[in-house]
Amino acid sequence: MGINNRKKKEVFGIMFCPHCKGDFVYERMNGLSSGILRCSCYEYPILDDVIFLIKREDILHTVNLIKQGKIFDAWTLQVEVGFSYTHRIINRIKKYNWNFGSSLMMWLVIFLKRNRARKLRSLLPKGNLKNIFDFLSTKKWGSYVMKREKSASFIIGKTILKENMPNITKNKTIAEKFIVFDHMSGPGIYAKYIQEEIPNATVIAADQSFLNALLGKYFFSNKVVYVCFDANDAIPIKNNMLDLFINSDGFHYLKNKKNQEYCKNEIQRIMMSNSKIIFLHLHVKSGKNKGEGIARSKEEYKSLFNDFYPTIIDEQSEINKKYKHIESEGCSLSLIGEKIGENFTS
Numbered sequence: 052m053g054i055n056n057r058k059k060k061e062v063f064g065i066m067f068c069p070h071c072k073g074d075f076v077y078e079r080m081n082g083l084s085s086g087i088l089r090c091s092c093y094e095y096p097i098l099d100d101v102i103f104l105i106k107r108e109d110i111l112h113t114v115n116l117i118k119q120g121k122i123f124d125a126w127t128l129q130v131e132v133g134f135s136y137t138h139r140i141i142n143r144i145k146k147y148n149w150n151f152g153s154s155l156m157m158w159l160v161i162f163l164k165r166n167r168a169r170k171l172r173s174l175l176p177k178g179n180l181k182n183i184f185d186f187l188s189t190k191k192w193g194s195y196v197m198k199r200e201k202s203a204s205f206i207i208g209k210t211i212l213k214e215n216m217p218n219i220t221k222n223k224t225i226a227e228k229f230i231v232f233d234h235m236s237g238p239g240i241y242a243k244y245i246q247e248e249i250p251n252a253t254v255i256a257a258d259q260s261f262l263n264a265l266l267g268k269y270f271f272s273n274k275v276v277y278v279c280f281d282a283n284d285a286i287p288i289k290n291n292m293l294d295l296f297i298n299s300d301g302f303h304y305l306k307n308k309k310n311q312e313y314c315k316n317e318i319q320r321i322m323m324s325n326s327k328i329i330f331l332h333l334h335v336k337s338g339k340n341k342g343e344g345i346a347r348s349k350e351e352y353k354s355l356f357n358d359f360y361p362t363i364i365d366e367q368s369e370i371n372k373k374y375k376h377i378e379s380e381g382c383s384l385s386l387i388g389e390k391i392g393e394n395f396t397s
C-alpha cells in the first residue's frame with residue numbers, strides 16, 4: 052500500500068521544479084506506483100512513489116525505461132545507481148566529460164549489476180520489491196535502520212520535538228491541513244515520528260539518496276512522501292506552504308557557507324507565517340565532533356537564523372540533565388525558531 056491519489060495530487064500541488072520553478076504535470080504509469088512529472092525544463096521519474104527531482108544522465112535513462120513500461124528495470128537502475136554512488140563508480144565516470152566511452156562504461160556496470168538483479172528476481176515472487184531490496188541491501192544499512200531509533204541523538208531530538216509539539220500545532224485544528232518538510236531526511240526517522248504524532252499531516256521527507264527513501268518507505272512509514280533532491284538547489288516547495296520545517300544532522304553537508312545562506316532564505320520562503328523551524332544536531336565548529344562538514348559556531352548560527360528569533364539548545368547539556376545513562380555522540384546544537392511576520396510575496 053502506497054500513497055493514495057488524493058495525497059499525491061495534494062503533494063504535487065505544493066511542489067514545484069527546483070530548476071525552473073514551474074508547476075508539474077503528472078502522468079501516471081501502470082504498475083509499482085511509478086510515473087513521470089513534467090515541467091517546462093525536464094521530465095522527472097517517480098518510482099515506487101519516490102519523487103526524483105534531480106537532473107542527471109541516469110535520470111534520463113530512468114524516464115525512458117518508465118516510458119517503455121520497463122518499471123522494474125528503471126527501479127533496478129536507480130537502486131544500482133544508489134549503490135554505485137556508495138562505490139564511487141558514477142563519480143569516477145563523472146570525472147570524464149560524458150562521452151561515448153564513459154556512457155559505455157556506465158552501461159557495462161549497470162548491465163553486469165542488472166544481471167545479478169535478474170537472477171535475484173527469478174528467485175523471488177514477481178514484483179516483490181521489498182524482498183529484492185532486502186537482498187540488495189547490505190548489513191550496514193539494515194543495522195542503521197535497526198539502531199537509529201534507539202540512538203542517543205534520536206532520543207534527544209525526539210524529546211525536543213515532543214516538548215515543542217503543542218507550540219508547533221497551536222495555530223491549527225485537528226482537521227486542518229498540516230504540512231511538514233523533513234529536509235535531508237535520510238530514511239526519515241523524524242518524518243516517521245511526526246507522521247505518528249500528527250496522523251493527518253502531509254509529511255514530505257527529502258534526501259539525495261533513493262536508497263534512503265526506500266529504507267524509509269519500507270521500514271519507517273509508508274504514509275510519508277519521499278523525494279530525492281539536492282539540498283544545494285532550490286527547495287522544491289512553493290512559497291508559504293509549510294507548517295513545520297525540520298532538519299536533523301544535515302545542514303553541515305551543504306557545499307559551502309554561501310549555499311547554507313541560500314538554504315536559509317529558501318526555508319524562509321517556503322514556511323508559512325507563524326510556522327516553526329527546528330534544526331537538530333547542528334554541528335558546532337568547536338564541538339567534539341570536530342565540526343564535521345561546514346560547521347559554524349553557536350553565535351554564527353544565531354546570526355544566520357536571526358530572522359527566526361531562534362532559541363538555541365546545547366544538546367550535550369540536555370543529555371546530561373535528562374539522560375545520565377546515555378553516552379553522548381558529540382557536541383551539537385538544536386535551534387528552534389518561528390517565521391514571524393508576513394508571508395513571502397514574489
Ligand SMILES: C[S@@+](CC[C@H](N)C(=O)[O-])C[C@H]1O[C@@H](n2cnc3c(N)ncnc32)[C@H](O)[C@@H]1O
Pocket residue numbers: 199234235236237238239240257258259260263280281282283298299300301304305
Ligand atoms: C547524518 S544524515 C541525517 C539523516 C536524518 N536527518 C537523521 O537525522 O537520521 C545526513 C543526510 O544528509 C543527506 N544529504 C547530504 N548531502 C545532501 C544533499 N546535497 N542533498 C540532499 N541530501 C543530502 C545524506 O544523504 C544523509 O541522509
Ligand SMILES: [Zn+2]
Pocket residue numbers: 068069070071072073090091092093
Ligand atoms: Zn523544471
